[in-house]
Amino acid sequence: MESKLTVLMALMKSQNEAKFFTALEQFRYNQTDANEWQRDLRALMDVAVQSGKLSLVKKIANDDYVFDAESDLSAHLARCCSYGYHELLAFILSKTGHSDGDIQAINSFTLISLVIKEINTLKDSRKCPFFKCLYILLDDDRVDIDKTDEQGFSALHYAVKYKVDEAVELLLKHSAYIGVKNVFRELPICEMNPQILEDYLNTCITANDKRPGDEAYEVNIDFSCLVPPKCKSLYSAIRNDNTARRDHDEMLPIVYMSHSDDLRYLLKHPVISSFVLIKWLRLSLYFYINLVICTVSFLAFTSYVVGCYGQENVDQMIKETLRFTSLLGTTYMALREIGQMFLHVKMYFSSIENWMEIVLIVASYTVLLNEFPSEIRQVLSAGVIMLSAMEFTMLVGTLPILSISTHMVMLKTVSKNFLKSLILYSIILISFAFCFYTLFKVNNSTGPKNAYSPPNDDDKQEEDKFNAFGDVGTSLLKTVVMLTGEFEAADIKFRNSVSYLIFVLFLFFVTLVIFNLMNGLAVSDTVAIKAAAELIGLSQKVDVISRYECALQSPKVNGMLTKLMMLTFSRTFLQLFPEYLPLHRVTVTPNRSNAIFIPRPLKHIDPETAKIDMESNIELLAEGDTSNERVKLIVGCCILPSFSKMDSKIMKYAKEILHTRNKRNHQGVPDRPQQSVDARLAKLESNMELILQCLNNNGWTK
Template sequence: MAMTSINIPSFFESPQNALLDAFNRRDLKTFKLALERLKADPNGIIDERLGVSIFKNILSEPNSEEYIKLCIEHGADLYETNKIDLRPPIFYAIDSFSPGNLEIFLKKFDRSEINAKYGDNNCLHLLVQSLKNDNFQQLSECIKILLLHGIDINSPDENSKTPFYYLLKQQSKIPKVSELIEFIVENHAVDLYTYRSEEMKKMFVTQNPHLDVPEKIEANLTLDFMLNLLNKENEGKFVKIFKDFKLKNSKNSNFDENCLKLVHEAVKIGSDEAIKVMQNEGIDCNKKLNEYVNTPQQLAASYGYYKILKLLINSNNVEPNLLHKILHASYQNSPSYSNKVDHQKCFEFALCYCDVNGQDDQGCTPLHYAARHRNHEAVVELLKRNSFIGAKNMFNETPIEDMKLETLEEALNERITLIQIPKEKDQKELKISIDLNFLIPPKEQDESESLEEISKNPELCPLISHPVIATFIFLKWKNLSPIFYTNFIMFSILMWSFIRYIIMCHSMEENERNESGWFWFFKLTSFLGIFALTLRETFQFVVSIYSGINYFRSPINIFEVFFIILALLSQILEHSIDEDHLRVLRAFTILCAAFEFLHLFGELPFLSISCNMVILQKVACTFLKSLLLYSILLISFALSFFILFGGDKTENEDEFTSFAYPGIAIIKTFVMLTGEFDAASLNLHSKSIYYCIMFMLFIFLVTIVIFNLLSAFAVDDTQKIKEKGELVDLCARIDVLRKYEKMIMGGLKSMSSVCKWLEEMVTIFPHSIADGIVYVQPNKGYLLTSITSYDSNSETTLEIDEEENEFGCLNGKIKIPKKSKCCIICNKLDVKIGKKLRNIIEERKEKQNKEMKDGKIFDEIRDLRNEIKELKNFLKVE
């Protein structure tokens, strides 16, 4: 197997040196290795004095096609000019006089850049002037390649001499030029009339009598001719003659239609100059012909031509779903080498005019696609522009499902800014503004839906504790708390009264009950409680029908219906069933009432009660799941004990102790799982050794192993939940908010004239916060204020901290209504949330300070490098 020759010293020196060394030795394998493994940069400068990069050096060397191709594949810049003499890369390919170099370079080259000039000459000028007998074959091939790629044969230099003029000059010296002239005249539009017309016509006629003199271009100003110019990307000539085209054809009936075809073609090739000249001549470039699928705006957005989009779009003429189009195109198209293409710039410009909450045919907003395509910058910008984060499409999907934690966290941080309000005597009052506009839902959605989506998303759930979302939860809870505590106190009293009533029914004789005032009080209160609970569940059931939600999907709803049935039966059947069944019924009713009270109590937002309730539910579920598996072993032991001890019952022994029946044996075994053996009743001393072995196996496998394993599961679950205590509490609070909001807002939709005042209790937009922004005053105990109403015709200016100006505000200032009514929406923000707000602002300042310091260091390094260069140059002169 052949080994690749590697220059070891150059590899250790730098990847760029290794790359250059491999090229100089024409070692393609090593060259490729340096690009792929060493990550060598083909744009690296090899000569600071001349400003020549490795890629430009390779372009200028003939027969370097494979090396050029590899460089382009690994990020070589096709357009960056030389920093010293401003020479474009294409001119280095021309210097090689190699058709292969030029052809491979132009494969990825933007054709609109083909007419780039260096020293007022285009590439054809240099090639034609370099023609000689010995290099004619190579240079003529290069000329034909350039012509096929749309270079302008009629482009003048500073002396008004075109490449064709120089070609005619060369014809007398090089006979083979006649063949090239014949090829050009037959295949390209030659202009003999615009520049040095008399001289050019004389040379052409004298030297080429067998050829017809080309006609004036003005004679060919037809639609086909203009389209041909655009197809060949000869926008310079198109711009020059479009006015003449308009004068000649404006009276034609199909002139407007023809112009729209030109607009469409100009957009396709990315000719912003052609669009500009047509707009200047009064052509409406935003119309669409029926034969085209896309409008010019949509076409420009798809290709990423941001300059054209900027010309076409305005506040009065914006295509719907333009942002959707741009996001799709940026995801589907591979990165372009053209400096005319930039989908991100298209997106940023379209944001200024498009509706960020606009929906397409599937009900998707731009945020849906930005999140789905993992476009970090687009998601942050859309949320900054108040795109609703919980928007639902026709499949009930929200952007939240596809968002990354880092993206959403950055977007949330952008909602926080520090504001300085001027006061008397050069003093300033500090406020932290929290923009909640991205959480304002449309009318058909509830405010807490987006919170529920985030809390249910495993990846995004930690962001529930972010100060922006935590503030939103805090505000909604403050609004809802009167309803919640009223419901809690009322039903707590009713449940306690109901339990007390059942106990009195069981413990008192009927005569005593009839004479007891407390009995009748608790009986009346119990009936009121059952009636209120029945009314509440009926209301929820009706609301669920109107909302399209299955009422019985919730286990709590099923349990409450079961409790109501038991409570009613315990009253109705009091004199109809025997005492034993009545006791069972009352016992289960008390248990259900206790569970209902526990459920209500577990929703309290303090003392980590909700966290403890989650622990209880989680541990119970874990035990049940585990016992489903281990019950196989437990039931096997139970049946074994029934076989071994079932027939040994003595006169003084009860059935439970002696495993008398299989069912009792199973219950007894489950009790023994907890360590309650009552081993003395088994009389193991009088049994054989095998009985003892069976019992010891049970102790080891069940009592020691399984019981401790279940305990370990419980400890593990508890520890995990405790570690996320704050998140668990917030998620539980969101569940409560969502439950009440569904019930109340659903009731408003089904009975719009009833309980309308409750809407203000469960919503904060726009009743509590008119403009979607709340202000926190950190120096006043985190006092919370918001604008509840304002006069839009009167504004004042607030100054933003210069280091905090990242909201796109001009000159570090924002405007707010001057005659606004500010309301203290609650006493003060939770201290924990306030501290998190300050931490985010401080971290942002530290990051900005670090960036400034790094920038200064880089500037100093650059200055030192320049000084060293100057010193070296001075020493060389000396």
């Protein structure tokens, strides 16, 4: 029997199908042991798949052959993808079941990645067998499109890496996730052509069959490319893990867009901006509550320190009221910081702002619970007021309002650029300070004072010491003051020509050149920030949402305080997938106050009555006997109705995209003109091949 099995394999390799079919029938007739027959059949199937002959595979599989994990299904599929056996790939997938075990076997290898790595971009995609394999895999809902290899590369990573633009478009069309991170912490959109991504996002915006002016006109926005693999239905079937999909970072690709110079403009796209807006609507109520509490606390604390702290001629009722309000505000800030610390310890202590808040809380309790002597009280009061003012300024700067966020970014950017410039130019400033100290210091400025000199003489000596560069520290401070144009040259004692020369050089290089250069840098930064005010506002909103979302996604939940916080704010509070947006899209009615509706399967709601879902802050509306029901988004309360609407700028941009697409379709112009050129060239090439074939058949060519 073993010799006959060897003969069968030899006949397959020799491609003598007629003899192989006859020998296979004899072999099957003589085989009596079912287990041995299945084992030999799998060995023959392995050789048949290696040969790539569909007829051989069909003949072997004719006897109810089962493709499963035990029959090396994953190896067969990987071999078909590596060698471009598209017909064989389609046949094997058609003979494979849909159980969890079969789905796991299909996704044992990164099949789509194997195909993309073999695609030659210089060949016609219509004739390329690997493109045919790609179409087959993408049309099969059992294949995981976001499957990653050992290095964390997904199929979209490889399509972008090998510059297979058509494969990138196909993957995006089939909802490949754009936020998969590999071992190098790179996303697929890092090197993706921004135009391809923008074209795909345009296709995510659709409308119903109504006219734009009709009241029933609706715009659908699809977020499929932003759905993490853990939230897709195929994830649980592949990994048998229903709990692992709770924690995921939905803002990861959008945060990368906001930090990328090439992709930042896509933040204004309706798909991205509406996704950010819906997340912001869920967070906005709690964000503004925090802002109001901090504002009241800041005003009460500042009023107490400035007008009541350490003073006896103040109404005790007002003093104690301000002190008690300040204590409540400080306690709230302390509890907030403790909660953030417990939720994400590493992330918390890596932020400079959090350290400043810790110092502010400690200093505030010190001032509110104790009254120190006059000198210590003055230092503490000044420090606490400055810290609280900086904290309040940064909190107000996080407001997603263009004027506020833009000015906050201006402040940070100009301050950073000034500090960077001063680090470089400090060498020149320090050198001039030493020169001034050497040339202009008064020899007796540090000498002993007269015991009988009046107080006015002491003040005069201190002033002369500052203007006459009495010591090194004073010289450095005086030089920095002179940088701004405050020279007080009349008080400088010029003793020789060198002192005049050094002072003139300081006027030219420092006052005229360096100071005006730094002012010019500030002006240019301000102009650039104002030009990108809308993008800056969106970037600020993205950063705020991402910070809160990362804080809620703590890796561990230990302790009574953390568990209590998880009851108030769950980890999935800001996550939209999979429960909040089960169909991964929203519907907006532009002619009905830009109301937002969330489509949901019928089983999620009670179609008989309308009720309020307090967990997701939405109103359930029944719409009739359909497979899906729509849920109207309501955030906040009746006094904040604007919190439940889509931004008018987003809808204006979306309607422009739809109008442009409809106009092109009406005129017969494709979305991408280059596609028509490629199609015409391919048609000309095929016609030329037919002409050459006819000439060869008629003997006109050699």
